Amino acid sequence: MKFFSIIGNSFGCSASGERLVSAARDGDIQEAKALLEYNPRLARYSTFGVRNSPLHYSAAQGHHEIVSLLLESGVDINMRNYRGQTALMQAGQHGHWEVLLILMLLKANIHRADYLNGGTALHLAALNGHSRCIRLLLADYIPSIADCWDILSKGSRDNGSISEFDGSALREVINRPAEGGITALHMAALNGHVESVQLLLDLGASVYEVTVEDGTTIDLIGAGSTALHYAACGGNPQCCQILIARGASLTAENGKGWNPLMVARSWHRNELEVILTIQQENQSQICPSPYISIPFMSIVKIARECGWRNNDTLPTCDDTCVVCLETKCTVAAEGCGHEFCTRCALYLCSTICISTVAQGPAGSVACPLCRHGIVSFVKLPGTKPLVKAIARTSLSLSFCTCTGEEPDFPSMTTPLRKPDFQCIKIFPPSSFRSLSCQKFPSMNFNGSRCMGASDTTPLVPCTLDLNPCKREARCSRSRIRRSTSNPERRKSWLSALNQYVTTGTGC
Known part of the structure; x- marks a missing residue:
């Protein structure tokens, strides 16, 4: 049962x-x-x-x-x-x-990889050209400092003086290869996502990473290909120009002996002939990506510490957020000092593309009130840390074991039952034997054959009209266990049960 x-x-x-x-x-x-x-x-x-x-x-x-x-x-x-x-x-x-x-x-x-191709969330975002998602995934690696763009553009490896910035960790994450050595830059270049290519290059993606022969995938371009080989296959001229401007070689050959021009010809990308033929010496300076958003790390840290949703609406308070006009201010922008709530500051750094009119360093976000470039946010003195709430459940759902709170099912009633049913939680259940006891199924047995009461616990009276024989019946789990251990008692018990089922009388 x-x-x-x-x-x-x-x-x-x-x-x-x-x-x-x-x-x-x-x-x-x-x-x-x-x-x-x-x-x-x-x-x-x-x-x-x-x-x-x-x-x-x-x-x-x-x-x-x-x-x-x-x-x-x-x-x-x-x-x-x-x-x-x-x-x-x-x-x-x-x-x-x-x-x-x-x-x-x-x-x-963010480091979890797909079992089939080894791609991470960064690979999938670059594959589909979601530049804003790429920036969000790297929120913990881009510090909120004024000279962040200079450090990223120079690619300096000596960043020991900046405690918040680990350039080697950023380069390791952004250049992590998937199956076949394909990086996020390869995927964005192949599919012609110009903004994603520019953002990845600004954040430290290497143009010299090449694919490898792993023996499991069909590589039509060839092992040993750079991001420029993949951009030539994709056929986007802007992607090729950006990669060349960042140092990609036009003469690099892959495992098949193809350079980017030969790859473009094999895929009939005739519009790339001029771009991939002559190495241009004087490249125009490329502006930083509008998706860098330097103050993002600072507001993310505050949101994790103090929470990003505040349900305490203050419609009559003078200290409300100037953007949503609903919640109290929790953060302030360094420099101009304008105050916002955490949620609006997060949306400000996540949705608005960096504009050149911001009066600040490259990558700063323009303040919606004064257009001053915001480099970082600071927590206001009255902002309290978030008290972590305990989750409502941490149990798996392999099988639903019974809990201490038993639901009321009118159809699952027996003539006699215990008023307080207790179960023992076992976590996690490894087999049917280790599961806690369940309530007896929805089968209406006679009180003389009840399986849910004990000798010492008073039974809940039943509304049915029981005969004297049935009223004297008492049953307990201990008796059932003893009867199952004794073959003769078990046989007599089963015989009595069969007699009750066939004739309706058990006495």
């Missing part, structure tokens, strides 16, 4: 889990709230086969409200599907920067 009860619970969780998956995919926030309030452990549900969780679907569709709801329910932020992809990779692949921002604030792991 316990086995069938477990199977029934798993089927019920599967149905509710599929409903939550549909709500996460369709953006139905009310349905998702109702399901998670009923059973918070549904946040850990994953579909059969592909093992996509509701967090994967909501991140892929850009439903940031449902993503926040799932994370508050205790879901693992780095949960993987069958390919090894996380919600961070799904958001980066589809360019949903709001979801990506929430995941980055909660310190999602």
Whole structure:
């Protein structure tokens, strides 16, 4: 009976889990709230086969409200599907920067790689040309200092005097190869994403990284190819010009003996003949990427420490944010001193492209009030650190074990039962035997054969009219255990049960 009860619970969780998956995919926030309030452990549900969780679907569709709801329910932020992809990779692949921002604030792991091709979230964002997502993924590596652009443009390796900046770590992350040695710059150049190519180069991507022969993929361009070889295959003239201006060689040959010009000819990119033929000596100076956003690291640190959502609305207070006019100010811009709430400061650094009219260093964000270039944000004195709330659940959903709070099911009543049903939680369940005890299934037995009461615990009276023989019946789990250990008692008990089922009388 316990086995069938477990199977029934798993089927019920599967149905509710599929409903939550549909709500996460369709953006139905009310349905998702109702399901998670009923059973918070549904946040850990994953579909059969592909093992996509509701967090994967909501991140892929850009439903940031449902993503926040799932994370508050205790879901693992780095949960993987069958390919090894996380919600961070799904958001980066589809360019949903709001979801990506929430995941980055909660310190999602950006180093997780796809099981099939070894690509990370940075590779997927570069593959589809989502420059803003690329910048968000590198939030912990670009310091909020005034001379950040000079350090990045010079590519100096002597950055020991700057405690917040580790140039080697940034270069390691941005030049991390996927399967076949393909970097994020290779992917962006192949698909002709000019803005992503420029941003990656500004942040330290190397034009000298080459692919390798791994024996598992079909490389039509050839092993040993640089990003310029891939740009020549893609056929975008601007990508080729930017790479050449940053030092890419026109004479570099890959494993097939092809230079970028030969690759362009093999793919019939005739418009690249002039660009890839003559190495231009005097290259025009390229302006920094509008997606650098130097103050982003400073506001991310404050948001992680003090939270980025403030539900305390202050409509009559004079100290409200000048952007949203709803919440109190928590941060101030260094330099001009204008104050904002954390959420508006995050959106300011994430959405606005850097403008040249900002009166500040390259990469600074223009203040919406005075147009002064913001390099970093500082926390206001009254801003308090965030008290971390305990997640509502941390249990997996392999099988739903019973909890201390037992739901009321009118159809699952027996003539006699214990008023307070206690179960022992076992985490995690390793087998059917290690699961905690379940309530007896929905089968109406006679009181004389009850399996849920003990000798010392008073029984809840039943509304049914029981005969004197049945009223005298008492049963306990200890008796059942003793009877199962004795073959003769077990045989007599089963005989009495069969007699009751066939004739309806047990006395």
